[in-house]
Amino acid sequence: MTETRVFLLPDLGEGLTEAELLNWLVAPGDEIRVDQPIAEVETAKSVVEVPSPYAGTVAELHGEPGQILDVGKPLISVTPLADPKEAGTRLDEPVETETPLVDSVEAKEAAAAETYRTEERAGSGNVLIGYGTPGGTAIVRRTRPRRATPPASTGSSTSSLVEPVETNLKGSEDKLTTPADDALLLRTRVPGKLGGVISPLVRRMAKEHGVDLGHMQGSGESGLIMRRDVEAAINSPVGESVETQPTVSANRVVEPVETQAAETSAQSIDARTGLGITTRTPVRGVRKAVAANMARSRAEIPEATVWVDVDATALVELRAELKKADPHNAPGLLAFIARFVTAGLKNYPELNTRFVGNEDSAGGESQEIVAFDGVNLGFAAQTDRGLVVPSIRNADQLSARKLDAEIKRLTAVVREGKATPAELGSGTFTLNNYGVFGVDGSAAIINYPEVAILGIGRILDKPWAVNGELAIRKVTELTLTFDHRVCDGGTAAGFLRYVADAIEAPTSLLSDM
Known part of the structure; x- marks a missing residue:
């Protein structure tokens, strides 16, 4: 048997x-x-x-x-x-x-x-x-297989202060995926097997909105169900309501967890406010991890913030010239700033460290500041699963063009939910381009256990004094939040000023790097 x-x-x-x-x-x-x-x-x-x-x-x-x-x-x-x-x-x-x-x-x-x-x-x-x-093949061995290298993605976008289309993930919520993106996600249709019909992201979207995929005819090749098909079903006024429509999963009918919670809680009253409760959303997955990380950061790190307005006109003009000469290979503004950040961290290595507290042999706590041989530069990316921070390993060894390629690749990976633990948890410093959301400045929360985060606001035309005369310039705000345990304000201000100077005179500083 x-x-x-x-x-x-x-x-x-x-x-x-x-x-x-x-x-x-x-x-x-x-x-x-x-x-x-x-x-x-x-x-x-x-x-x-x-x-x-x-x-x-x-x-x-x-x-x-x-x-x-x-x-x-x-x-x-x-x-x-x-x-x-x-x-x-x-x-x-x-x-x-x-x-x-x-x-x-x-x-x-x-x-x-x-x-x-x-x-x-x-x-x-x-x-x-x-x-x-x-x-x-169907061979089961007792040796651990070699980990495959994560595939690089060629179709992605990166952040830009002037042209938010490069990493403005906010805008991606309003547009459909491209046929090329869908082709990467979809597999061959297998009759009777929902798992072989559509991508995980599209299945999750259908589950959350109660869309029945079992009887849906897809608009893709060979009847594959695409994201646009699910969005059309969600927006269609015909059919059952989202609250009552079941979800088909692997030849079984399963009531959506979120829908059940909403139906139960809709009948309850909040004791504090006296208002009816419409939904209860469990905090899970990425959102749970982000919440825990942010709470720990604020609870443990005595942070301080410094900021400065920067004339980014020269950097904007430099990129415009490069884009005119080579429209397809010009690095984005975020890549240039990432290059300036890695150079600044070499001059101010205190901001590329980790503060560690350990229990010593006497039962007390010993504390140390751990420095690193290199920079793994993280950048904040907003996805439909929440805020994630992939990191570019050994970013200090890359040119602006190579940094731009890595930003594009990692942005595509996190959008698909395929980032590895190493890509999401190995950063030593974070760069946050919140300017793509139309924000001028922000005192960001440090990405624990790192010790600093640099924020970039949107670029605006503002009056600016140039050689004693008033002119209209491209101005942005840089904000640095840092752990006051690892350095004093002088170090933080020195690093911030270094990056600001590089943005204001990119040609001269790039030639020295």
């Missing part, structure tokens, strides 16, 4: 211990292969698909969409096929059969979870997010 194997939710990296189950991509009774995506989960980092380490028939799904699952607990049970050839398993390779059967006894579940964590620390080879077996 063939034993059913249980796949436990794998370690998602970066110390994450739980994930929200968004959608099943398979159903009980389905035959699956090794490395086939079986579920979509959302962590505090990104939305990812979990591949199966086993081939066979789906025996049981351990969880419902919207449920929070703990790492190391059962995710799916798979019964291997009687003939290994039917599952695509090579006969000369051993098949992993060490995972125990699912048992309803809590003690055995806990033991299985602990065994999983022990194997994970020892490098057991259990499938991780973004891993999988080599070549996509």
Whole structure:
């Protein structure tokens, strides 16, 4: 008799211990292969698909969409096929059969979870997010596969102070994705399998608005369901209301979690205000991580803020000349400022550090300031999943043109929800271009555990004294918020003035870099 194997939710990296189950991509009774995506989960980092380490028939799904699952607990049970050839398993390779059967006894579940964590620390080879077996064949090995390099995206935009279209993600909410973007997200349509029809982002949009995808005919190639199809269904006055329409997920009908919460809370009254409660939205995923990070930053960091108005006319004119000469390869203004920031951090390394408190041998707390050999420059990007800060690794070694390429690539990655933990959690200094939202200035919250963040406001035509005469110039405001434990105001002001001078005289400073 063939034993059913249980796949436990794998370690998602970066110390994450739980994930929200968004959608099943398979159903009980389905035959699956090794490395086939079986579920979509959302962590505090990104939305990812979990591949199966086993081939066979789906025996049981351990969880419902919207449920929070703990790492190391059962995710799916798979019964291997009687003939290994039917599952695509090579006969000369051993098949992993060490995972125990699912048992309803809590003690055995806990033991299985602990065994999983022990194997994970020892490098057991259990499938991780973004891993999988080599070549996509149905071979289960006890060696940890090599992590694939995250794919670079070529179609993206970057931030610009004068031309917000380059990274103004706010504007992207009002426009549809391009055919090229949709082509990257969509996979081949599989009849009866919702998971093979559309992208995770479009599925999530349909779930949130109660759109039934099971009977929708897509406008894409071969009937693929596109984002514009879901948006049209949302805006259509015909059909059931969002509050009562169920969501189809992996051949099953599941009531949306947010809709159920709204219906329940709509009948309740808030005790403090006396007003009716319309919705209750759980704080999960990226929003939960951002909230915790911002609260910790404000609670632990004694921050101070300095700012300065800057004449950016010369930088704007420099970029206009480069764009005229080469319209497709001219770096954006944010890339130039990023270059000035990395140069400034070399002169003022105190702002590229981390303040650490540790318990010493006597039971007290020892504190130290940790400096780094290099700069991982983060930049704030607004996405439909919330504010995220991807970082450009070793940004101090890149030219303005290469920085521009990385900004574009990472912006595309975070929009798709495919950023890796390393891309989201390795920054040492953050650059925030809030000018694209029409804001002049802001005392930003430091991205913990970093010690400083530089904000850039919008560029406006303002009267400015030039050589003793009044003129109209392109003026922006730079705002630096810093941890007062790592440096004094003189260091912060020196760094801010360095960046401001570079913006006002970019040609001379770029030639010295």
